[in-house]
Amino acid sequence: MIFKFIVTVSIVISSAAGAYVYAESVKDAKLKKDLIAEQVMIHHSIEEIQQDKQEGFILVSEAKKIIENQAIKLGTIEGRMTALAPKSAQKVRQQNDNLAKKLSDLSNLTQIYELQNSLFETKILTPEDLNQTAKLKEDVTLDEIEAIAIKVKENPQATLVKEQSEAVIEFAIKQFETKNAVKEWLLKNDQQYSEKNVQILSDLVKQVVPESEQAGFEDALRKFEKGLAEKVAKEKAAQEKAAQEKAEKERIALENVNRAVANASQTTITEIEQNGYSQTNAPNQDVPAGATSTPAANGQAAPSIPDAAPVQEVRTDGFNFNGNHFDVQSFSGLGAVPQWTPYIYQWVEDPSHYLIEKASSAGSAIWQLGVGDTIQLDGQTYTIFHVMRHVPNDDSAYPTLKSQGATVTWQTCESASANSDLAIWFAR
Numbered sequence: 001m002i003f004k005f006i007v008t009v010s011i012v013i014s015s016a017a018g019a020y021v022y023a024e025s026v027k028d029a030k031l032k033k034d035l036i037a038e039q040v041m042i043h044h045s046i047e048e049i050q051q052d053k054q055e056g057f058i059l060v061s062e063a064k065k066i067i068e069n070q071a072i073k074l075g076t077i078e079g080r081m082t083a084l085a086p087k088s089a090q091k092v093r094q095q096n097d098n099l100a101k102k103l104s105d106l107s108n109l110t111q112i113y114e115l116q117n118s119l120f121e122t123k124i125l126t127p128e129d130l131n132q133t134a135k136l137k138e139d140v141t142l143d144e145i146e147a148i149a150i151k152v153k154e155n156p157q158a159t160l161v162k163e164q165s166e167a168v169i170e171f172a173i174k175q176f177e178t179k180n181a182v183k184e185w186l187l188k189n190d191q192q193y194s195e196k197n198v199q200i201l202s203d204l205v206k207q208v209v210p211e212s213e214q215a216g217f218e219d220a221l222r223k224f225e226k227g228l229a230e231k232v233a234k235e236k237a238a239q240e241k242a243a244q245e246k247a248e249k250e251r252i253a254l255e256n257v258n259r260a261v262a263n264a265s266q267t268t269i270t271e272i273e274q275n276g277y278s279q280t281n282a283p284n285q286d287v288p289a290g291a292t293s294t295p296a297a298n299g300q301a302a303p304s305i306p307d308a309a310p311v312q313e314v315r316t317d318g319f320n321f322n323g324n325h326f327d328v329q330s331f332s333g334l335g336a337v338p339q340w341t342p343y344i345y346q347w348v349e350d351p352s353h354y355l356i357e358k359a360s361s362a363g364s365a366i367w368q369l370g371v372g373d374t375i376q377l378d379g380q381t382y383t384i385f386h387v388m389r390h391v392p393n394d395d396s397a398y399p400t401l402k403s404q405g406a407t408v409t410w411q412t413c414e415s416a417s418a419n420s421d422l423a424i425w426f427a428r
Contacts, residue, residue: 032088035077039095042070046102059123060113067107074100108157115148116168124168133210136175145172171209178208182217193227196390232370239368243322250323319344319354319362320376321369326362328378331355344410353401354410358420363412369425382408382427390414391422400424 049063077096081089116124120134149169152158158165182204189197201224205217315325331337331345337357344362345355356362369375373384386404391397393413401409406426413420 028083028085028088031080032084032092035080035084035092036095038073038077039092039099042073042099043102045070046099046106049106060110060117063110064107064114067103067110071100071103071107074103105157108155109160112152112155112158112161112165115151116165119145119148119168119172124171125164130167130171133212134171135210135213136172136179140172140176142173142176145169145176175209175213178204179213182208182220186220191227193224193231194389195228195387198224198228236370236372239322239370239373242368246323316376316379318378321373322365324362324365328354352406352408354408356410356412358413358416366410366412366425375427377408384425384427386426388424388426389421391424393419393422397422401426 045066049066074096077092081092081096084092113125119136119140120131121137122131122134124131124134149165152165152169182201185201185204189201198221201217201221205214205221208214208217318328319326326342326344328346329343330348332348337345337355339357339359341357341360342362343360345357347353347355356366369384369387371384371387375382375384386406388400391400401411401424404426405428407428409424409426411422411424414423415421
């Protein structure tokens with residue numbers, strides 16, 4: 001009886017134990033299935049982030065937030081794995097490790113994008129290429145750009161976006177350098193208004209990227225253009241005033257000459273009246289030069305009155321401007337024309353071009369001329385339409401003087417040095 005009871009109890013206990021093992025197995029399988037299902041969802045989330053980032057549809061901040069949430073879920077799965085059987089836990093843990101590695105890589109890539117975007121006011125990358133309209137932040141320095149470039153290179157995932165990151169950093173540096181070049185040039189050349197400086201500033205502004213940033217320098221460019229116009233107008237007014245003053249001095253000098261001639265004539269008339277000279281006894285050589293004699297009603301000769309002083313002849317031959325006249329001679333070959341010369345030289349190799357020695361009267365007077373002024377060359381009038389300063393005296397000088405389509409051109413040196421730059425006038 002006892003044995004039977006023991007046997008019966010044993011059977012009951014064995015059945016209970018089997019049911020327990022079966023229940024535990026079902027519970028383990030369900031937990032494993034749940035955990036794997038959660039891992040699959042995390043895997044899909046990672047894939048979505050990667051796909052969205054490639055297509056440029058997700059913000060870095062959003063991707064970063066999703067990655068952090070998925071990492072928390074992985075940690076939760078890790079904690080729940082302790083309830084699994086060792087064999088089941090091993091498979092789940094292996095998948096967890098793979099997902100953790102993918103999240104870590106994705107987090108590193110996100111950090112690269114975050115660093116790159118931190119330099120600009122808007123997102124720098126588009127699905128196609130760089131965002132060429134993205135502006136560098138105003139307070140970013142070159143040192144900050146280089147520091148971020150180093151951080152990007154040190155990131156474990158940097159090799160995956162190497163070309164892309166290099167393009168971003170290069171774009172940032174180019175923005176900084178082009179804008180800084182204009183700012184530094186403006187500091188060095190403030191109020192130095194000249195045609196050459198207007199062109200230099202215009203070329204510098206055109207190199208600024210992105211193009212929208214060029215508008216920030218329009219005021220500076222307009223300031224230089226206005227300053228140049230005012231300078232040219234002031235110089236022209238000064239030249240006109242100098243020409244007027246010169247003409248006035250010549251007029252006064254001519255009046256003084258005429259007055260002196262008139263006084264001399266009056267003295268001669270007085271002497272004739274006092275001495276009673278007649279036409280018959282007055283020696284011919286005593287008649288003043290240019291005087292004429294007319295018989296008087298009383299039989300005596302009328303006083304000799306000199307002709308009016310001749311009007312100064314205006315020269316039309318040679319090279320003429322603002323009342324200045326210079327004879328023209330020929331010059332052939334290269335080298336310097338004679339110093340302290342009274343001539344302007346016509347270049348035999350190109351007769352439409354004239355050479356003016358700086359150390360001469362023509363070299364001093366020629367600076368009176370500016371755009372809009374005229375010259376007379378062998379009776380033909382030409383109007384100046386362009387003046388170029390500081391032209392290098394090298395092989396490029398001749399192409400430069402032929403570049404404007406002028407009918408005639410002339411040059412002189414900017415300074416007395418042997419390799420002085422040239423000033424060139426263009427007229428037609």
